[in-house]
Amino acid sequence: ETGVTQSPTHLIKTRGQQVTLRCSSQSGHNTVSWYQQALGQGPQFIFQYYREEENGRGNFPPRFSGLQFPNYSSELNVNALELDDSALYLCASSRNTANTGELFFGEGSRLTVL
Amino acid sequence: QQPVQSPQAVILREGEDAVINCSSSKALYSVHWYRQKHGEAPVFLMILLKGGEQKGHEKISASFNEKKQQSSLYLTASQLSYSGTYFCGTSRQTGANNLFFGTGTRLTVIP
Numbered sequence: 001e002t003g004v005t006q007s008p009t010h011l012i013k014t015r016g017q018q019v020t021l022r023c024s025s026q027s028g029h030n031t032v033s034w035y036q037q038a039l040g041q042g043p044q045f046i047f048q049y050y051r052e053e054e055n056g057r058g059n060f061p062p063r064f065s066g067l068q069f070p071n072y073s074s075e076l077n078v079n080a081l082e083l084d085d086s087a088l089y090l091c092a093s094s095r096n097t098a099n100t101g102e103l104f105f106g107e108g109s110r111l112t113v114l
Numbered sequence: 115q116q117p118v119q120s121p122q123a124v125i126l127r128e129g130e131d132a133v134i135n136c137s138s139s140k141a142l143y144s145v146h147w148y149r150q151k152h153g154e155a156p157v158f159l160m161i162l163l164k165g166g167e168q169k170g171h172e173k174i175s176a177s178f179n180e181k182k183q184q185s186s187l188y189l190t191a192s193q194l195s196y197s198g199t200y201f202c203g204t205s206r207q208t209g210a211n212n213l214f215f216g217t218g219t220r221l222t223v224i225p
Contacts, residue, residue: 033212041217041218042201042203042218043201043203044218045214048212056211056212082179097215098208099205099210099211100144102161103148105129105148105155105157106155107155
C-alpha cells in the first residue's frame, strides 16, 4: 500500500508569486484534505476534496484553491503569495469524508515566502 | 473552535507517565489524537467518539468526557520513541469534513 506523497518537499517563493503543491493520496482513498501548519502551531484546515469536488472549506481566502483528479490525487494552488503563507502544507487522505476515520498525512511541503 | 491543550511541553524520563489534556468550549462529537515527530507527518493514534469511551493502544490510552468537552491522553511507562508533539483534533458533528487541531504538546523522553 503506497502512502501519501507530496511534492515538492521544500520551496521558496517571493511575495506576489503563485505556487502549486501536489499530493498523491493513499491507494483506495477517495478523499483528500489540505491543512496549513505554521511553525509551532497545529494544522489548520484549508479544504477537502471528494470525488473531484470541493467538499468543505476552512477560513482561507479564495486565493487558496484546489483540484482533485480522477485518480484522487490533488493540487493546492495559492495565488498572490503573502509572507504569512510561509508554512508547512500537509495533505491527508482518507477513505471517506466523515471524521470518524483516520487521516493519513503526507510529510508536507514546506513553503517559504520572502 | 480550536481546542486548548495542556501542558504545552513536558519532559519525562524513560518509564515515567504523562497525561496530556485537550478541552473545547464547544460540544464535541469526536476527538482524534495524532503524534508528529520533528520533520515527519502526523501519525494517527486513536479516535474517541461521543459516548465517553476510553481506548487503549499498547501503553497509550485516552478518555473522552463529552459532558466536560474534554479528552485526556495517557502515556504510561514512557519510551524514547514516544517523543514528539501530540495534537488533539476535534470534530463537533457527525459527518464533519474537518478537524480543529490544538496547538500541540511537545513531549520529550530522556534516558
